[in-house]
Amino acid sequence: MNNFFNYNELSQLHIELTNACNAACPMCTRFHVNSPLVRPDLTIDQITIEKFKKYFPPEIIEKCEIILFCGVHGDPGMAKDLYEICEYIAETNPKTAVRMNTNGGMRKPEFWKKMGELFAKQRQDHWRWVITWSIDGLQDTNHLYRRNVVWENLMANAQAYIDAGGFADWDYLIFKHNEHQIDEANALSKKMGFMNFYPKKSLGVDNGQQLQRMSAMTREGKLDYWIDPPDNPKNRNLENPPVPGINDQFWEFDIEHYKNLKETKTTYNNYPERIKTTYIVLHKEHKDNKHLDDAEIKCKAKTMSGGKEIFVDNFGRVMPCCYIGTHLNGTHSDSHSLQLHYEMNKYGWEGFDLNKHTLKEVLDAQHLDRVFTDSWTKPSCKEGKMAYCANICGTFSRVDKIYTHDKMEDKNRNWRFKDEKSE
Ligand code: SF4
Ligand code: SF4
Structure with a gap:
């Protein structure tokens, strides 16, 4: 039996403070x-300062080199x-570094100035406190x-934070519509006082075999516009697609149907029923897997x-990583995602809940190992090996190329997971 996710070795936390977004x-x-x-089945919630102190008492904060809010x-x-949560961490253990990612469009410059002052007062060495601003263009x-995200608000917020002394990085997701602006954005980042500029190769613009267009839909369920993959192969994860052409599939939806789903908080794709079919699908896919x-x-x-590192979602549920957190909170219909839900449902969610157990109890009970780590050495996905883990962290990881752009500054960006959702 594995003992991979154990309390003694816990040194990083990735925490989703809220599932709300502007x-x-x-x-x-x-x-x-x-x-x-917003997805009709989604309940919006957040970790307040009271909950944060309950979930992560001083003995947990003291174990952590880094706490990431993404x-x-x-x-x-x-x-x-x-702010109060960051202040609590700073007061509890000056050795713990906070890192966070934001689109930066919410709140006023006064708030970000206060954040900048707080971040500037913390450690200034390798473990400094940093906010990464996700700015995909000009x-x-x-x-x-x-x-x-309103550009003027974003710029005013970032500048207020930097002027107050806060360390800032700029993450730049590359698409066709902004690939010509990489150098200009990098120059702007330097002028504003950002520390590092990171061009990122975006997921979502290929399917592993062929380039694909990403649809941006209206509130009425119609196509609004396309987001296209970069023309320059060096700006893409899939530099040389084995399948020519471009996939431009998209799904319209009926707004009245959406409203009905919202009232009953149900998923649009009958998800609970799909989960039950997981192993039928995995058996069918066996040859391809x-x-x-x-x-x-x-x-x-x-x-x-x-x-x-472990991940905790905004409901206080402990998960092994943000990749799995994305899927266990999502309703993706591929077999890898279905299997995660299936195995979690089979094992039971109760033991992962910080509202009912301490983090030490969750890890000491080895629930993460029983559901995830123990699966990794099973002979095949159809016999229980987590296909999702094999895809993300297996020999041919599909996320390892995101941070491989030529113009990456600080090529040792290694203090946290490479995030899958392109935040
Ligand atoms: S990717 Fe991040 S910034 Fe964009 S909508 Fe989702 S949570 Fe918000
Ligand atoms: S193997 Fe990869 S996907 Fe699976 S728990 Fe670890 S980090 Fe997450």
Whole structure:
């Protein structure tokens, strides 16, 4: 029996403070079919300062080198107690570094100035406190992916934070509409005082075989516009697609149907029923999954210093990583995602809940190992090996190329997971 996710080795936390967001990025799993409408089954919640102190008492904070606020369905900038939570960490253990990612469009410059002052007062060495701003273009392009983010507000917020002394990085997702602006954005980042500029190769613009267009849908369920993969192969994960052409499938939806789903908080794709079919699907896919069956899994929850990171969602549920957090909070209909839900449902969610157990109890009970780690050495996915883990952290990881752009600054960006949701 494995003892991978153990309390003694816990050294990093990735926490989703809230699943609320001011933006509406088409690829984000919090939305209904690439539209700006929140998924009908989603309950919006957040970790308040009271809950944070309960879930993460001083003995947990003291174990952590890094606490990351990023998340999978929301932006930490929307959490009402964000400042107080950061203050609590700073006061509890000056050795713990806070890192967070935001689209930066929410709140006023006064708030971000206060954040900058707090972040500037913390450690200034390798473990410094940093906010990463997800800015995918310039004034005329950022809002195409980061829908609803107002450029002027974003710039004023970032500048207020930097002027107050806060360390800032700039993450830049590359698409066709902004690939010509990489150098200009980098120059702007330097002028504003950002520390590092990271061009990122976006997921969602290929299917592993062929390039694909990402649809941005209206609130009425119609196609609004396309987000296209970069023309320059060096700006893409899939540089040389084996299948020519471009996939431009998209799904319209009926707004009245959406309203009905919202009233009953049900998923649009009958998800609970689909989960039951998981192993029928995996048996059918068996021949295609040989590379996953054979893959050796190197879990990314192992940190550079040899410790372990875990993910906690905004409901207080402990999960092994943000990749799995994305899918267990989502309704993706592929077999890998269905299997995660199936196995969690079979095992039971109760033991993972920080509202009922301490984090030490959750880890000491080895629930994460029983559901995830123990599966990695099973002979095949159809016999229970987690296909999702094999795909993300197996021999041919599909997320390892995101941070491989030529113009990456600080090529050792290794203090946290490479996030799948393109935050
Ligand atoms: S990807 Fe991030 S910024 Fe975009 S909508 Fe989702 S949570 Fe918000
Ligand atoms: S996907 Fe699986 S193997 Fe990869 S980091 Fe998460 S738990 Fe570990």
